[in-house]
Amino acid sequence: MNKFLWLLLLLSAISFPDKGAAAENLQAVIDSAKDGAIIQLESTTYNGNIVIDKPLSLIGKNGTVIEGEGNGNVISVRAPGVTISDLKVIKSGMDRNSSEEYAAIKVYTDGNLIRNIRIEQSFHGVYLSKAHENTIENVSVTGLGKGEIAAQGNGLHVYYSNGNLLKNNHIEGTRDGMFFDYANDNKALNNKITKTRYGLHYMYSDRNEFQNNIFTFNTGGAAIMHSNQLKLENNQFIFNYGHRSFGLLVLAANENNIENNTFYMNQRGLYIDQSTDNLIRSNHLSQNQIGIELWASSNEQVFTENTIEENTIPAITLGGTGRNEWSFEGTGNDWGRSFPLLDLDQDGLGDSPAVYKSSLYELIEDQELVYLFLKSPAIKVYEKLNQLLDHDKTMFEDQYPLVNGQKPIPYLPVIIVFAVIVTAICAKRRKRLCISFGKNGRKI
Template identity: 65%
Template sequence: MKKLALLSLIFSLFLLMKPEKNMAAENLQALIDSMKEGAVLKLEDKTYVGNIVINKRMTIVGSMKTVIKGDGLGNVISIKAPHVKLSHLTVTNSSMNRNSSEEYAAIKVYTNNNVVEHIHIRHSFHGIYLSQAHHNTIRYTDIIGMGKGEIAAQGNGLHIYYAKDNLLSHNTIEGTRDGMFFDYANNNKILDNNISNTRYGLHYMYSDENIFKRNIFTMNTGGAAVMNSNHLTLEDNQFIVNYGNQSFGLLLLQANDNYINNNTFYMNQRGMYIDQSTKNTIIKNKIIQNQIGIELWASSNDQIFSLNKITENTLPAVTLGGKGDSNLWSKDGKGNDWGTAFPLTDLNQDGIGDFKVTYHSSLHQLIEDQELTNLFLKSPAIKIYEKINATLTNDEVMFTDPHPLAAEKSSHLPVLLAVIGLLLVVFILLKGRHLLCITFGRNGRKI
């Protein structure tokens, strides 16, 4: 009896000395509550039970096999204190209730100056939700939703609501409703994220002064939809193979004074779709092999297009809904590179075509009236339709570039070297057997 009492006393003292290592893994909330402000909690390679609330400054660090699994009824992790750091965890199983005003998430952040990094998120409504939370860093997270078949039943990868001055970088998001959703969120930096197989890779509402750089949007129904937002910077992003009915690489809707520079729009249904937007500067972008390079509605005015490479699109650019005469297709005497679609002469070799480029099309009315027209733009019949209408009607002017750029000259040196190398091989093989016979010109002599 005395031995049993002694063992119980020793065990109790041990728990008091090291509570963070000896409490049951399943009672993670009690473990967090027992720790001091600013403590570091290292979790083991096991599954811990959510839902947890972090209400003190602290660091929680896991490992490759550390899982925090919610009960499916709320947020798995709620951060309600500033200066919290989470890293190296898998977080799963938030509530999937899309009718709740709470907007459940795997990780929901209500406070400022937190860091969430190296997190894997699965089977949750929203991935990470910032709610009126500022100066946070979200980086190197991997968020996978349920895929396109369940888009309506889930939330967004990163949801930013009334949150400013946050850094979102190096995150990978796949199969959620929208990859990133911004709502009244200003002055954020969004860098080096990779988003695929969502409805909109970026869905953006009433948010100003944000910076987007080096993000990749692929295989989404829409790459990025920027609505009712101003003074954004979009640089060095890639909008690739975003395809579907009425799809686009980048949509600007009631979006003004934005700077769009050095982005790539490749193989989208529309490279850029601009409606009810003014004073956007669009320079040095590559708009290549889209069905429609730029779809510009007449409700949009004072756009500046300069130094863009707009080549190999089925239609380079169309103006719909009337005539939009106030948009500029050159700046400081420099227009755009239209590739081989508009052959140019450049007699003085200054890189600017000697004559302006004007593009006429009869397809604008068909595209406006029939949405399904977009599904057939790759058909050879489109070119025939254009030629027939050109002889019967007066095609409308889609754009005029007064200073088109001469197409970039490709170097033929590698091809020339390959040909020379091949000739040398043939010469070596034939030497001593036959005379080498080379013909110069149609009537050239043989040597």
């Protein structure tokens, strides 16, 4: 038999596994692996749906894909101490009416690491279900886009899960970017979320920290609802724009710290309703239609050291008058060119309060479409007319407005320095008087 025939016989004896075989082999490898095993995947496509029920590491490489069946979770993690990294996951179940909400990766256990993952064509991206102390890092979730928001889930969904760390993730085109539901003591750091309904959505979730995240082109940057004692620091809410849109919504949420955030070119920068005892400090609100929208159902908010400049309306109070403070311990806010203020004593405070009066609250309360016309010349004419007729109302009064962003110089040190200078001058002059006129005032 010649060499060519031998080659044909050899090729006919080799079985090339298809995608289904690869998937069966992957589940079989997982089932047969020992606890703590490291399974290194190849640059190929494996079929889901797989279940990981023991602590192990599933490590991919460039080109590794796990493709679901389209009717369940692509990867289910049902053991603690699992690591999944460096692969792409696609095609979870998309049925929003099923008894279980499906995800590309659904985690039911504690202490797992999900890292360097790309997710597409899935209902939820990563779903933590009663799962604690997990790390979700450098995960990219791409949804179906704004036209399909109602038909899909969230990028990262955290349900009854505590103490998790979500950092350096990128989410685009999902329903909500991150959704926290009855989830406490979690941290979300350095995430980028765009083109979603709400970039961040908190419901009944307390003591979470949310820092250094960026929200752009969402219907709402972040919605904090029925959640208390949160820390929102150094986040950017940029161009979250549309009818009734906002950078940050605080609804029925109490004792939260909102500090050092940027609100730029939103329909409403900061929107507060039915909330109590929140600290809003050192934020920058610029070029929003409304800088701060504050409903009278909210009381005991403290606004201090914020820069609120170049907004169409700096701040407006709706539904009546609440009990809120626009300064703290003698330090108010910098209102930019909205309120030209004198500071003759150079203490960093305006010599008069910053008071803003408006009649637009009536229009906004009665007709939501007014938000779309706030920059119209007709609105300015309406405001001027009501000022002449004395029909406007005080929206806020900042007793200690900052001038050029300066913090006020504490009074006690100023008084001490002044006293020392006066004493020195008096002592020096007294010495000269004694030399010239003698101790009894008569010239010697």
